[in-house]
Amino acid sequence: DAKTTQPNSMESNEEEPVHLPCNHSTISGTDYIHWYRQLPSQGPEYVIHGLTSNVNNRMASLAIAEDRKSSTLILHRATLRDAAVYYCILRDANAGGTSYGKLTFGQGTILTVHP
Amino acid sequence: DTAVSQTPKYLVTQMGNDKSIKCEQNLGHDTMYWYKQDSKKFLKIMFSYNNKELIINETVPNRFSPKSPDKAHLNLHINSLELGDSAVYFCASSRDGFNYGYTFGSGTRLTVV
Numbered sequence: 282d283a284k285t286t287q288p289n290s291m292e293s294n295e296e297e298p299v300h301l302p303c304n305h306s307t308i309s310g311t312d313y314i315h316w317y318r319q320l321p322s323q324g325p326e327y328v329i330h331g332l333t334s335n336v337n338n339r340m341a342s343l344a345i346a347e348d349r350k351s352s353t354l355i356l357h358r359a360t361l362r363d364a365a366v367y368y369c370i371l372r373d374a375n376a377g378g379t380s381y382g383k384l385t386f387g388q389g390t391i392l393t394v395h396p
Numbered sequence: 397d398t399a400v401s402q403t404p405k406y407l408v409t410q411m412g413n414d415k416s417i418k419c420e421q422n423l424g425h426d427t428m429y430w431y432k433q434d435s436k437k438f439l440k441i442m443f444s445y446n447n448k449e450l451i452i453n454e455t456v457p458n459r460f461s462p463k464s465p466d467k468a469h470l471n472l473h474i475n476s477l478e479l480g481d482s483a484v485y486f487c488a489s490s491r492d493g494f495n496y497g498y499t500f501g502s503g504t505r506l507t508v509v
Binding site for chain 1: 400495
């Protein structure tokens with residue numbers, strides 16, 4: 282599985298933007314970049330995903346570097362409810378056999394949001 | 397309506413017992429998964445079924461047996477429970493294809509005593 286590297290933890294203040302980085306220097310051309318988050322005592326929650334172009338949805342924006350070796354999840358205005366572990370995951374669209382493009386979670390970034 | 401629902405939410409049982417966790421999704425998804433999150437919070441995939449067919453079977457003790465009676469249900473049966481099986485188990489589902497996200501349930505916290 283292609284690997285991602287994220288900072289162990291980040292802090293932000295409420296109402297401010299948050300930029301969560303992810304490095305994936307060994308990404309292949311068919312890897313989708315997925316972001317999930319896990320709030321305390323809850324299951325992981327899908328946030329956003331992309332392949333090459335930047336993506337926006339109601340939760341966040343995903344900025345993908347031109348060489349695709351890194352990406353950044355952007356929360357435009359952090360709230361206390363955004364405090365969670367954020368996972369950056371590569372999902373191989375060409376995977377078959379025993380992989381089938383499964384989501385493999387790393388240790389993620391713990392985001393703390395201060396009031 | 398909950399999209400992916402697991403029962404029970406909590407399960408406390410003694411070593412050696414056999415237990416089952418049930419999962420149902422009402423999203424019309426074709427693929428379902430079981431993940432295990434241990435005390436160190438690492439999430440690891442265990443199994444995946446697509447239209448009732450097993451497609452992912454990670455290195456999991458054969459005491460764990462998934463069963464999918466139809467594509468909306470994926471149950472996990474665990475025989476001869478051990479202390480190390482204590483964890484939170486998450487069910488998830490997704491559409492076919494790689495351009496879709498997973499929807500996770502809220503988890504079943506299993507404690508083996």
